[in-house]
Amino acid sequence: MLTLPKKELITFLIFAVVVLSMPVWLIPFGASYPGLLQTFAIFGLFAVGFNILFGLTGYLSFGHAAFLGVGSYTAVWSFKLFTMNPIPAIIFAIIISGVFALLIGFISLRRSGIYFSILTLAFAQMSYNLAYSVLTPVTNGETGLALTMQDPRIIDLAFSERGEALPQVALFGLNMAGYGGFYFAAIILILGYFVAQKIAISPFGMMLKGIKSNQNRMGYTGLNTKPYTLAAFVISGMYAGLAGGLLAVTDPLAGAERMQWTASGEIVLMVVLGGIGTIFGPVLGAWIIKYFANIFSAINENILHNMFSFLPASVQDFLVPLLALFVGEGWELTMGLMFVLVVVFLPGGLMEGYRRIAVRISAMSSKETKSVDKPAQTDKQAGGE
Amino acid sequence: MATAKHNTVLHVADVHMRFGGLHALADIDLEIEEGKIHAIIGPNGAGKSTLLNVCVGRLAPTSGAVVFDGQVITGMKPHEINQIGVARVFQTPEIFSDLSVMENVMAPAFAKRDGAFRLNFMKNVGQEKEIRQEAEHFIEDVGMTAELETPAGSLSRGDKRRLELAMCLIQHPRLLLLDEPTAGMSRHDTNTTIELLKKIKARGMTKVIIEHDMHVVFSLADKISVLAQGRIIAEGDPETVRNDPEVKKAYLGGAQE
């Protein structure tokens, strides 16, 4: 039951090792600090879940940030009302966001294509606007929902006295603010990755891929596509809620800006950049975008001058202001450009690029034995026209 | 109205279909017998495809009903109609271009089994040995064993049609509707397909074929209905239809042959 075929098992084990050793191999990239590591794990998870909907069924949601937000709020409320233990918090986050996804998905999935995208967009904007206005008692509006000294925390306070300072999220004593939080999120990411792999190779996943490829045919093949797409929607909504819950676990604060539709757009960027429909691609996309957001945005002209100090001054004076446009404040420009280029030239994302290179290399090595050229890749999405 | 005989699988009863002012189907009454190949022929625009679409639930008739195996299926959703045993091969192949040939044939088997809904992601596709073997069997039937792992989108048109046939066969439908199964095929491919359909016929599956190609029709059909301008103008075994003066006038006397 909990098995994977050999090939998938190897990918899974490699993935697990890669994730758990991130604090080490990210050192040369200057990205090995707890805050960023946590972000990598959490948004990787979000992207894996988003891909279950978009990658497998082809339904493009522009509202998944809403579920992320719901997850965050739920987790913070769990801290406030019950206990600072992260386990109940993320369980509640999954359940509540799942219920939200069920409601929104049930309505949105009555339409497909662009209409579906716009329905999800409308629901997400409604949630965002409401979180800022009438739902202030639940969300604390613009200030955001945070822990206070007056929180009831009924479970915690039944066993211990209220402390002098704000309590911290801890899993049986392990503080969730630093590396503890990273490992907690990383283990959940690995589990989430495993579930996504299981889904992709299961009959259920095959039905979803069939829906993406030809929904019409799937209907004439006897499949009631509605519950399948809804299940995919709810599962990906739960992943988003879980990711939102983890955001609150590592930093017990929840704000409505997490739910804005541009945040939903960001997750779409991650999945597309990495590779729609692959399992590792979305994680890679999430890592790259979050890395850019953190590292590129911190680079300024001085740093650039230092980086290019080996060049003659005149070249430096030309190069640095030019590059400065793309880093610091301008990193989003870089991201946008990168995204456009990927969609235009590499619709399958970085994983597609990797596959193409792999094919070329194997073609080159087999050329020595066979003089006949390999047939050209007949990918229907390849090429710009 | 439904005077369905015991061995009638599909009964199209008094079906009318109007699109605005156009009377696409008028007073169609058709009985398809169990285990037979029933061909529906007619000139372009006679309403053949409309009739087929009514049978599979894609279009709701303006009036009348379609009865399958004693059950009224008009108004049912396509997937419900498929679940009770009606499969369809489309005029332009409807396959899963992104999936491999193997997956294309396995998917309908899963859809048949889990159609209503089953969240079974505990099992891997690879563990479903029975379905896999069956799929291999049907792929062999249509002569595509060499293409098992080929992405279906890159197949030739003829292969796509044969693949679609395999996708329908694995569902063991009681009734198979084929919309011009040999359209656009070479003579050789057409003959292969005829042989294939004959082979399946021996298994007792009922089929309705819509066809232009008289060669196909007369080598396969047990019974022929001739449709012209939305009406059935003649019906009977191939010999009768071939010699019917009405049919000659409306159809065979024209460009055909």
Add this chain to the structure above:
Amino acid sequence: MDAILVQFLNGLDKGGAYALIALGLTLVFGTLGVVNFAHGALFMLGSFCAVAFRKLLLLERIELSETELSPWGTALEIRTPYVNEIFGAYGDVLIDWSVPISILVAIPIMLLIGIAMERGLIKHFYKRPHAEQILVTFGLAIVLGEIIKTIFGANPIPQPMPEVLRGTADIGVLFGMAENAVTYPWWRMIYFLFSLSLIGAVFAFLRFTTFGMVVRAGMADREMVGLLGVDIDRRFTIVFGIAAVVAGLAGVMYTPILPPVNTLGMDFLVLSFVVVVVGGMGSLPGAVAAGFLLGILQSFASLPEVKAIIPGIDQVIIYLVAVVILLVRPRGLLGKSGVMEN
């Protein structure tokens, strides 16, 4: 009664902006079949045409006065905008009227931007799936927003309206009400009239010119017109340019109402998509009707009396309408059925 009239009037100018953006969006969709998520960015670019034009007008030469001293004891700087040197006193008029005048600048600029966008990027996506069109135009919208941020910064840049138009019109008096019962800023009224005339111009263009006739025929059946030997592609490029101009001008004139900022595009994009969906994908009259309808509805929903009954309704009304419309009448108010439905 007067409160209702006030809300109605308040909805008109916003509705005009929605209608103008949605008009271009639906025109592009109807002709090119492209879902353009960068359309909001065109509105934003238009508003920055006004900003750039004003900045240009205010370019000045600084001289140090030889006689006068500033309060800090240094030589007084005399600032003379170049326009004053060229046009004399008329320069002040130019600066005062910078927003309406920048329309003249915005038309060629937006036309060029639109054509460049279509030729450079969008054209390659005609045959790609809608999801990819959304993705690439979404990426383009980000890029355009970021370019503007790089040039103009991330803070809103208020644009003044001409001096004489700063007051309000006492509409209530016309209806026999007390003085100042219902007032309406002149500029908003102008915006409403402006949007009406621009909409009228677009419709007239499509109705009465040969070009427009071909475009309308192409909207109805692209392949058919292609068979007639008409070079549809080139005309559709121009259609895209026109849509860009309409969105841009809507942006130019909106600047005194809402200070331009680089995120304006994204904010208006979602709204204008909702408008298009409510009006019906590909329906020009639908876009206009829905634009005004939603503008006015939103205005009414922000009445305190309404908010007291349904809290938060002002925040969600537009989206709620869209959800209901999509579910009960997916083709929208005036759309054809079957457009982009699977």
